[in-house]
Amino acid sequence: xxxxxxxxDGFANVASPGNLLVALIGVVAGTAVGxxxxxGPAMTVALLLPVTYGMDPTQAFILFAGIFYGGMYGxxxxxxxxxxxxxxxxxxxxxxxxxxxxxxxxxxxxxxAAIGSFVAGTIATLALVLVTPVVVRxxxxxxxxxxxxxxxxxxxxxxxxxxxxxxxxxxxxxxxLVIGTVGIDGxxxxxxxxxxxxxxxxxIDVVVVAVGIFAVGxxxxxxxxxxxxxxxVVPVGRPWMGAEDWRRSxxxxxxxxxxxxxxxxxxxxxxxxxxxxxxxxxxxLAERPEEFGNGAIEGVAGxxxxxxxxxxxxxxxxxxxxxxxxxxxxxxxxxxxSYGIQPGPLLFERQPTLVWTLIASLFVGNLxxxxxxxxxxxxxxxxxxxxxxxxxxxxxxxxxxxAYAVNAQPFDLILLLLLGLLGFGMRRFGLPVLPxxxxxxxxPRAELQGRRSLQLSGGDLSGLLGGPVSYTIYAVILxxxxxxxxxxxxxx
Amino acid sequence: xxxxxxxxGVCALLALTGALVIADALRITHLTSSNDPxxxxxxxILLGACLLAVAVAxxxxxxxxxxxxxxxxxxxxxxxxxxxxxVLLLIGAFLLNAALIDWLGWVIxxxxxxxxxxxxxxxxxxxxxxxxxxxxxxxTFYAFAIGLGVNLPAGVLQGIL
Numbered sequence: 001x002x003x004x005x006x007x008x009d010g011f012a013n014v015a016s017p018g019n020l021l022v023a024l025i026g027v028v029a030g031t032a033v034g035x036x037x038x039x040g041p042a043m044t045v046a047l048l049l050p051v052t053y054g055m056d057p058t059q060a061f062i063l064f065a066g067i068f069y070g071g072m073y074g075x076x077x078x079x080x081x082x083x084x085x086x087x088x089x090x091x092x093x094x095x096x097x098x099x100x101x102x103x104x105x106x107x108x109x110x111x112x113a114a115i116g117s118f119v120a121g122t123i124a125t126l127a128l129v130l131v132t133p134v135v136v137r138x139x140x141x142x143x144x145x146x147x148x149x150x151x152x153x154x155x156x157x158x159x160x161x162x163x164x165x166x167x168x169x170x171x172x173x174x175x176x177l178v179i180g181t182v183g184i185d186g187x188x189x190x191x192x193x194x195x196x197x198x199x200x201x202x203x204i205d206v207v208v209v210a211v212g213i214f215a216v217g218x219x220x221x222x223x224x225x226x227x228x229x230x231x232x233v234v235p236v237g238r239p240w241m242g243a244e245d246w247r248r249s250x251x252x253x254x255x256x257x258x259x260x261x262x263x264x265x266x267x268x269x270x271x272x273x274x275x276x277x278x279x280x281x282x283x284x285l286a287e288r289p290e291e292f293g294n295g296a297i298e299g300v301a302g303x304x305x306x307x308x309x310x311x312x313x314x315x316x317x318x319x320x321x322x323x324x325x326x327x328x329x330x331x332x333x334x335x336x337x338s339y340g341i342q343p344g345p346l347l348f349e350r351q352p353t354l355v356w357t358l359i360a361s362l363f364v365g366n367l368x369x370x371x372x373x374x375x376x377x378x379x380x381x382x383x384x385x386x387x388x389x390x391x392x393x394x395x396x397x398x399x400x401x402x403a404y405a406v407n408a409q410p411f412d413l414i415l416l417l418l419l420g421l422l423g424f425g426m427r428r429f430g431l432p433v434l435p436x437x438x439x440x441x442x443x444p445r446a447e448l449q450g451r452r453s454l455q456l457s458g459g460d461l462s463g464l465l466g467g468p469v470s471y472t473i474y475a476v477i478l479x480x481x482x483x484x485x486x487x488x489x490x491x492x
Numbered sequence: 493x494x495x496x497x498x499x500x501g502v503c504a505l506l507a508l509t510g511a512l513v514i515a516d517a518l519r520i521t522h523l524t525s526s527n528d529p530x531x532x533x534x535x536x537i538l539l540g541a542c543l544l545a546v547a548v549a550x551x552x553x554x555x556x557x558x559x560x561x562x563x564x565x566x567x568x569x570x571x572x573x574x575x576x577x578x579v580l581l582l583i584g585a586f587l588l589n590a591a592l593i594d595w596l597g598w599v600i601x602x603x604x605x606x607x608x609x610x611x612x613x614x615x616x617x618x619x620x621x622x623x624x625x626x627x628x629x630x631x632t633f634y635a636f637a638i639g640l641g642v643n644l645p646a647g648v649l650q651g652i653l
Contacts, residue, residue, distance in 0.1 A: 037566035054640025082566050167549045168560050171506055174543050178513055181539065185532040188523045192536060193516050216586075218565075223578045223613055227569040388567055390624060393609035396582065400589055400605060401598070401632055401644065408643035413590035417583065428574075429502050430560020447535050451528055459529030 003133050006352055010360030013353065014062060022059050023361055026066020027368045034074020035380045036391060037082060037231075038222050041089075041311075042327035043214040044071035047395070049207055049335055050402040057339045058357055064335060065361035066368065068328065072311050073117055073369055076304055077380050080109050081234050089271030089307050092279045096292065096299030101234040103295045107377075111239035112249045112297055113304040114373045119250075120257040120305035121366040124312035127261050129359060132348075135320035139345040144452040145466025147321075149473040151446035154267050154323055156477050159435040166484075172431045175422070176439020179204055186444075187451065199411040206334035208403045209440050212416045213433050214327070215399040217423015219392045224424070226388060233384045239377050249301040252282050256305030263306075264313020270326055270434075271310045278302035312362070319343055319355060323442070330437040337441075338406075496559045503551040510543030581612030597647020598637070602629035 014023060029051070033044045048067050052060035079094035080101055093113065100109040142150075159169035182193045183203030194200040241249065256278040263274040282298040283289055292299055317323040322344035324330035336343050341351065348355055373380070403416040426433055450464060457463025465471070479486075517536035524531040562570055585608030592601040606625035607618075615621045633653065637644035646653050 050636065050642060051640075053642045054636070078566065165553070165558065165560060167546060167553050167558075170542075171502070171546050171550060174506075174539060174546055175509070177539055178509060178536075178543070181513075181536055187528045188532045190520045190523065190532045192520060192532060193513065220579055220582060221563065222565060222567050223582055224574040224576070225568045225570060225572055226575070226578070226613065227567050228614075231566065387615070389610040389613035389615035390621075392613055393606050393615075393625075394628070396586060396609050397602060397606045397628060398632075400586070401602065401636070404593060404598075405636070405642045405644060408645070410590045410593055413586070413593070417586050417590070420586075421583075424579075425502070427563040429496075429499060430562060431502075450535075451530060454529050455527060458526075459524075 030070020
């Protein structure tokens with residue numbers, strides 16, 4: 001087992017005192033920022049990007065692993081203690097979680113979420129270790145037409161299957177693809193959509209797009225509709241669980257993990273479907289189904305495990321193919337790129353130390369979270385009372401700092417504001433933001449692979465079709481696109 | 493609930509973007525070579541055409557009564573109307589920072605940004621807001637610019653900080 005040795009080397013890398021400190025900082029910062037209301041995991045990662053600018057890549061990724069799981073956990077704490085849905089992936093957790101909290105069982109809800117996240121995160125990261133090398137071996141055999149097809153699949157999947165409206169999904173995707181086209185064309189050196197502005201020649205930095213859409217857009221949107229009366233926060237002590245809670249939680253944790261990981265690893269991943277499926281499963285299997293809707297612990301344990309397992313699952317396509325399928329992994333990919341590191345099958349060959357250190361630090365971060373979060377929960381709960389003017393002013397402050405620091409030019413701040421206004425408009429009109437981010441990141445690469453395929457075929461469009469792998473993918477795309485039609489036919 | 497007619501504005505914006513993208517693509521010299529048989533033009537033209545198509549589909553969806561749900565959130569109260577005064581004040585604070593950052597430096601412009609944004613959002617503890625703003629700006633400057641070597645300008649305070 002060559003990979004096992006590499007993973008152990010990864011652990012050895014993380015285990016130095018300096019790196020452990022970095023992991024600890026990542027977990028604490030990730031949780032603290034993730035707990036803040038209005039800040040979901042994707043915004044947490046985007047806002048904390050500048051923290052890594054001065055670090056060497058290895059330390060930066062140890063920090064990221066901590067921020068990643070910390071941000072996820074922070075988000076679910078918010079949804080349990082506040083009765084308003086935040087991130088879509090923790091909506092399901094909040095259904096039963098907040099009911100439990102109101103019934104005086106906040107400590108147990110937080111405990112089952114924390115321990116469930118740990119169990120799911122650990123199992124799913126193990127699965128990641130086993131599955132990713134297989135995917136890498138498969139991905140290495142793929143040619144340019146296959147990559148092109150995979151990226152088209154990702155475009156269609158994030159636009160057409162998530163969220164309610166396909167036309168809004170595609171509108172968002174196209175906006176992202178257009179933003180991704182801005183700049184000098186890498187092959188011919190021609191300027192596209194730069195409008196004669198020299199600062200646009202290098203294109204629009206993905207970090208600026210992510211921070212603009214997630215942080216500035218969200219802050220402006222909340223500011224426009226700010227709740228003037230504070231939402232009541234359920235007081236909480238130290239999380240703990242009795243024997244009965246353990247007995248009722250462990251099976252939902254495992255079932256949630258089993259549902260979450262595969263869904264996360266699929267190119268159309270995301271946590272909404274597995275958390276919902278987990279909730280439905282637990283409701284059906286529960287000994288006391290009547291408790292559902294009134295604070296059933298299974299309804300927190302299962303979805304929360306599914307949420308975390310699917311988050312680990314999204315790292316499989318992200319690391320092995322360079323394919324982001326959720327907002328968080330899209331921002332992580334942007335971070336990789338800012339280090340000049342290109343995720344994909346070659347990453348495992350060229351930078352094995354980096355990848356395996358990242359994976360090892362996922363395990364470490366997960367353990368640190370469990371150790372930290374049980375005693376620190378009351379402190380996190382206090383963060384929910386941050387005065388809102390300071391909270392959203394702080395988001396704009398850190399967003400500006402992060403965007404300016406990318407290229408040290410005030411022009412990026414103007415761009416950030418414009419992207420923030422775009423994010424504001426998208427929230428107002430119910431356009432999903434994920435397709436846009438995926439379009440910005442994958443658009444240029446899809447164009448590159450497409451043009452490479454056509455180069456091989458001398459410009460003949462058949463060059464895009466490639467071999468059996470891409471045939472299969474195009475078939476899947478057709479089914480996804482035709483799905484509403486198929487459904488109507490079956491009903492009619 | 494009445495129809496959300498502002499959505500037609502989104503259609504118009506999509507169509508306009510599509511037209512702009514196509515116009516820009518037609519402006520590019522058409523360069524092809526054996527290494528790159530299609531050149532830089534087809535992709536933007538395709539994107540522009542898709543944008544026009546989506547604009548039409550969006551318009552049909554709206555005409556049929558389709559509407560996007562505004563995003564909910566922990567601090568979002570969707571029963572209120574958009575509070576433009578707050579939004580415009582925030583944009584003002586944001587632009588002020590962009591205009592002043594290279595000249596006055598991050599510590600001063602960042603302070604203005606935080607204090608101004610907090611004011612726009614309804615903070616009425618002006619002194620406390622100012623103290624937090626100055627503290628944040630100083631901490632981030634020393635931690636990031638000096639500690640981690642991140643690009644943040646010192647501006648007029650160069651030599652003092």
